Amino acid sequence: MKALLVGVIAATLSVPAIAQKKYDAGANDREIKIGNTNPYSGPASAYGQIGKAIAAYFKMVNDQGGINGRKIDFVSYDDSYSPPKTVEMARKLVEQDQVLFLFQTLGTPSNTAIHKYMNTMKVPQLNVATGATKWNDPQNFKWTMGWQPNYQTEGRIYAKHIMATKPNAKVAILYQNDDYGKDYLKGMEDGFGAQASKYIVAKASYEVTDPTVDSQIVQLQASGADTFFNITTPKFAAQAIRKAYDIGWKPVQYLNNVSISVGSVLTPAGLDKSVGLITAAYLKEPTDARWANDKGLEPFRAFMKKYMPDANIADNFNIYGYTVGSTLAAAIKQCGDDLTRENVMRQSANLKNLRLETLLPGITITTTPSDYAPIEAVQLQRFNGKQWELFGDVMTSQ
Amino acid sequence: MSKRTLVIGIVLLAVVCTLPFIVSNYRTFQLTLVLVYAIALLGLNILTGYNGQISLGHGAFYALGAYCTAILMDHWGVPYWATIPVAGAVCLVVGFLFGLPALRLEGLYLALATFALGVAMPQLLKYHLLEKWTGGVQGIVIMKPSPPFGLPLNPDQWLYFFTLAIGAVMFILGYNLIRGRIGRALVAIRDQHIAAEAMGIHNALYKSLAFGVSAMFTGVAGALGAVAVQFVAPDSFNIFLSIVFLVGIVVGGLASIPGALYGALFIQFVPNIADEISKAAPWAIFGVFMIGFVYLMPTGVAGAVRLITSRRRA
Amino acid sequence: MDALLHQVLAGLATGGIYASLALALVMIYQATHLVNFAQGEMAMFTTYIGWSLIEAGMPYWAAFFLTVAFAFVLGVVIERVIIRPVEQAPVLAVVVVFIALLLILNSVTGWIYTYTIKTFPSPFPAQPLFGNRYLSSHELGAIGVTLVVLFLLYAFFRFTPLGLAMRAAAQNPESSRLVGIRVGWMLALGWGLAAAVGSVAGMMVAPIVYLDPNMMGGVLLYAFAAALVGGIDNPIGAVVGGFVVGVLENVLGAFVIGNELKLSVALVIIIGVLLVKPSGFFGRVQVTRV
Numbered sequence A: 001m002k003a004l005l006v007g008v009i010a011a012t013l014s015v016p017a018i019a020q021k022k023y024d025a026g027a028n029d030r031e032i033k034i035g036n037t038n039p040y041s042g043p044a045s046a047y048g049q050i051g052k053a054i055a056a057y058f059k060m061v062n063d064q065g066g067i068n069g070r071k072i073d074f075v076s077y078d079d080s081y082s083p084p085k086t087v088e089m090a091r092k093l094v095e096q097d098q099v100l101f102l103f104q105t106l107g108t109p110s111n112t113a114i115h116k117y118m119n120t121m122k123v124p125q126l127n128v129a130t131g132a133t134k135w136n137d138p139q140n141f142k143w144t145m146g147w148q149p150n151y152q153t154e155g156r157i158y159a160k161h162i163m164a165t166k167p168n169a170k171v172a173i174l175y176q177n178d179d180y181g182k183d184y185l186k187g188m189e190d191g192f193g194a195q196a197s198k199y200i201v202a203k204a205s206y207e208v209t210d211p212t213v214d215s216q217i218v219q220l221q222a223s224g225a226d227t228f229f230n231i232t233t234p235k236f237a238a239q240a241i242r243k244a245y246d247i248g249w250k251p252v253q254y255l256n257n258v259s260i261s262v263g264s265v266l267t268p269a270g271l272d273k274s275v276g277l278i279t280a281a282y283l284k285e286p287t288d289a290r291w292a293n294d295k296g297l298e299p300f301r302a303f304m305k306k307y308m309p310d311a312n313i314a315d316n317f318n319i320y321g322y323t324v325g326s327t328l329a330a331a332i333k334q335c336g337d338d339l340t341r342e343n344v345m346r347q348s349a350n351l352k353n354l355r356l357e358t359l360l361p362g363i364t365i366t367t368t369p370s371d372y373a374p375i376e377a378v379q380l381q382r383f384n385g386k387q388w389e390l391f392g393d394v395m396t397s398q
Numbered sequence B: 001m002s003k004r005t006l007v008i009g010i011v012l013l014a015v016v017c018t019l020p021f022i023v024s025n026y027r028t029f030q031l032t033l034v035l036v037y038a039i040a041l042l043g044l045n046i047l048t049g050y051n052g053q054i055s056l057g058h059g060a061f062y063a064l065g066a067y068c069t070a071i072l073m074d075h076w077g078v079p080y081w082a083t084i085p086v087a088g089a090v091c092l093v094v095g096f097l098f099g100l101p102a103l104r105l106e107g108l109y110l111a112l113a114t115f116a117l118g119v120a121m122p123q124l125l126k127y128h129l130l131e132k133w134t135g136g137v138q139g140i141v142i143m144k145p146s147p148p149f150g151l152p153l154n155p156d157q158w159l160y161f162f163t164l165a166i167g168a169v170m171f172i173l174g175y176n177l178i179r180g181r182i183g184r185a186l187v188a189i190r191d192q193h194i195a196a197e198a199m200g201i202h203n204a205l206y207k208s209l210a211f212g213v214s215a216m217f218t219g220v221a222g223a224l225g226a227v228a229v230q231f232v233a234p235d236s237f238n239i240f241l242s243i244v245f246l247v248g249i250v251v252g253g254l255a256s257i258p259g260a261l262y263g264a265l266f267i268q269f270v271p272n273i274a275d276e277i278s279k280a281a282p283w284a285i286f287g288v289f290m291i292g293f294v295y296l297m298p299t300g301v302a303g304a305v306r307l308i309t310s311r312r313r314a
Numbered sequence C: 001m002d003a004l005l006h007q008v009l010a011g012l013a014t015g016g017i018y019a020s021l022a023l024a025l026v027m028i029y030q031a032t033h034l035v036n037f038a039q040g041e042m043a044m045f046t047t048y049i050g051w052s053l054i055e056a057g058m059p060y061w062a063a064f065f066l067t068v069a070f071a072f073v074l075g076v077v078i079e080r081v082i083i084r085p086v087e088q089a090p091v092l093a094v095v096v097v098f099i100a101l102l103l104i105l106n107s108v109t110g111w112i113y114t115y116t117i118k119t120f121p122s123p124f125p126a127q128p129l130f131g132n133r134y135l136s137s138h139e140l141g142a143i144g145v146t147l148v149v150l151f152l153l154y155a156f157f158r159f160t161p162l163g164l165a166m167r168a169a170a171q172n173p174e175s176s177r178l179v180g181i182r183v184g185w186m187l188a189l190g191w192g193l194a195a196a197v198g199s200v201a202g203m204m205v206a207p208i209v210y211l212d213p214n215m216m217g218g219v220l221l222y223a224f225a226a227a228l229v230g231g232i233d234n235p236i237g238a239v240v241g242g243f244v245v246g247v248l249e250n251v252l253g254a255f256v257i258g259n260e261l262k263l264s265v266a267l268v269i270i271i272g273v274l275l276v277k278p279s280g281f282f283g284r285v286q287v288t289r290v
Helices: A002-014 A045-063 A083-096 A108-121 A151-165 A179-199 A214-222 A234-246 A262-269 A295-307 A316-335 A341-348 B003-022 B025-050 B058-076 B080-102 B107-126 B128-134 B155-179 B181-191 B193-198 B203-229 B239-252 B257-277 B282-296 B300-313 C002-032 C039-055 C060-086 C091-113 C137-159 C161-171 C173-178 C183-209 C217-230 C235-256 C259-276
Strands: A031-038 A071-078 A101-103 A171-176 A200-206 A227-231 A252-255 A278-281 A377-383 A388-390
Touching (some): A031 A045, A045 A071, A045 A316, A071 A083, A083 A101, A083 A108, A083 B025, A083 B203, A151 A179, A151 A227, A151 A278, A151 A377, A179 A200, A179 A227, A200 C259, A214 A234, A214 C002, A214 C235, A234 A252, A234 A262, A295 A316, B003 B025, B025 B181, B058 B107, B058 B203, B058 B239, B107 B128, B107 B239, B155 B181, B155 B203, B155 B257, B181 B193, B193 B203, B239 B257, B239 B282, B239 B300, B257 B282, B282 C060, C002 C039, C002 C137, C002 C161, C002 C183, C002 C235, C039 C060, C039 C091, C039 C217, C060 C183, C137 C161, C137 C183, C137 C235, C161 C183, C173 C183, C217 C235, C217 C259
Parallel strands (some): A031 A101, A171 A200, A171 A227, A252 A278
Antiparallel strands (some): A278 A377
């Protein structure tokens, strides 16, 4: 009798409990509140397009029924790219608006300012919109995660490519004098390692407030360099590409990933002046003729038409926002009904070979609890005057 | 001081001291920033409002004070409260030194020189030779101070009261300065500088002193701001900050001590309101607010308040 | 040597940009004794209008002159509607209104046109003149246009009765009214002309730096410096100042102190020049009677 009783009790206890719904602040049966800061004003306001693209993406998700039946309430505030404002807005989102987590907060200094706060408050600082390397540190900052391939890795890849293809190259570098430019620069210098001083013959910086970079291009040409690493944002990239061509300087040119749009950088610069540009990419470029009939991009094109009709599809920020939004959507879906901050972080750190069609073929998203870098793969491509041609293999940062 | 003013003063004091216990931590943080900006605007007002020297670059002194605090705390582990007087002293000296060549410049030309200072500051902070100290583009992260002596306050409340105390000291200092001989000399120089010199006021000394003192106030504000935000980076101190300070003292009220407080409330909260109204063009809404305030109250909020109270008294 | 020459010529090209905006600043100062911080944004906004006209299919020169006319009207309207109400307010209050105008124009343009850069066509041939690699035809042409505008402005102020009336209205509104000058309309005219000069500047600058809402932001400091260092009430001084600033900036940045300290050097130069000549090189020294 006793054995039977024990057996029944054991059997009852081993039946799994019905799946519990677990929520932290900002999540309930009907909606999930997500917070974000972006520069919608000030000199960096061009980046505000990312915030707008993400908002439009979630509007589409909501129109299609939400994720697991819950709508996304995307709350985004302007921080003018000023770290004190970011701190204030982040505190507002976490303490007043009670969001579940922050997503795609933009800018390295802005994110540095709230880095410690977010981790102390144990609120996820997910998929930050910067390419800096320090966000991949799950040991010390378990609540912060990046998304895009980081700048230093890209710089290193270019350096390795130069060393492999042009061992006697003389490299000139133009960089924006801020965290983004300096991160790329460090990547390339680290890539060359001990031979950095042998390869790099000239460096010139510019400020975002400078009207042109013509003087810097003239300086770099005068150094006699035959290879050029162009670390500039779209406006200055177009200026640099055109000026280099006009003064008769024809180096092997590596263009950083931020400015590879055919529609909004290469066309203004001059398609004929952009022949031979090399870059490392992870997203498909919608104005690139190669993807003109790509089935994978059809949902994105439809999205742009319906939800962002006034935006410029050539602006890279739109496909960037769409893709990072899709990444988060996948992570939230994986959370199921457990919408605690802990679980959001756990699922975001548990994406296995997530394939999104706006990414280049062969590139997938993978995260693990010790690897907080969702996208680590890029592929080199060269511009042939009409479109970007992929070459080589997909490279990962290792 | 009349009985009425005393009563109003006590009520205000009571409100200000109990606020952190009523509102959320986030609001307390915002109020701390308001106090910080009020000190900065008082500094600018001493120079521009009372002494007539236009400065479009006061953000540079704010940055200087902030970095003093950050560097002292980060490199030498100086406790946060000890860095405030140091920041003030450094800015006093630098401001005075900047004021010396500025003596030769009037009006527009001084505005240009200070504008250039404000524009150049972030670039200087990023300069690679200074990177070891300033942290370059990455900036410096500061530890949040915790309340001393085991007081039953959380860090935000403690910072609020700390800033309030220093703010009170600075305002009393400013009040005495303005009301005393020095203040009268400054105003005399602003209104009739030739007559002032003829009357025996040493223009050069007072004008440079005005620069120094004004820089000191703004530097102290910068130091307090750095402690409140816990982070300094060149991007926090661009020319827009200097311009916003100028807007603050004009909207708050030139040559007015309470004007500094009104201006601080304006520059802290109106951009947030503008953001709520329009995400597409927040600056445009902020600009509309600015124009509205200037149209309705050309002498600033303080001027309007003065008008209302004097009319009531009459 | 070749590098130095190249930098100097590049400096002249950028200097031309500063000079053209400095002209607009001087224009508004001569008419109103105020420096309009929103001048750059007004120039940028009117250039966008020109861009829209060209995108709609209008031929370049038609769009160009229509834009200049539109800019003139815009300037007059801004003076009458926005500046007129604060005329009696303290100077700094008016400065705040200018700043507000700057913010509004910048933000609204970004909202309407987005921040993607746009190409603005140039009326000058694409191939460089004389086959040289240093200055494109457009850069040379832009400098030429700036000099033409300078000449026209100078002649206008010096030799025409209307120009004289405008200068009088700015310098001494009371006495001008007594002699029958319609001071209010002189101010509006001044704004209109300044806006028109600004739009020309914008349309000459845009093909070089690409059209985007932040196009004129960086130029403003240098144009301001050029105008003041050359003498705020002297259009010739402003243009010379612009070229000097452009060349110095390039040469010093390339050979002497490096790009990382360009702005600080600009600051030192500005203060240095003003210490030696507080009214600028060509400015008229203001003598105030006690």
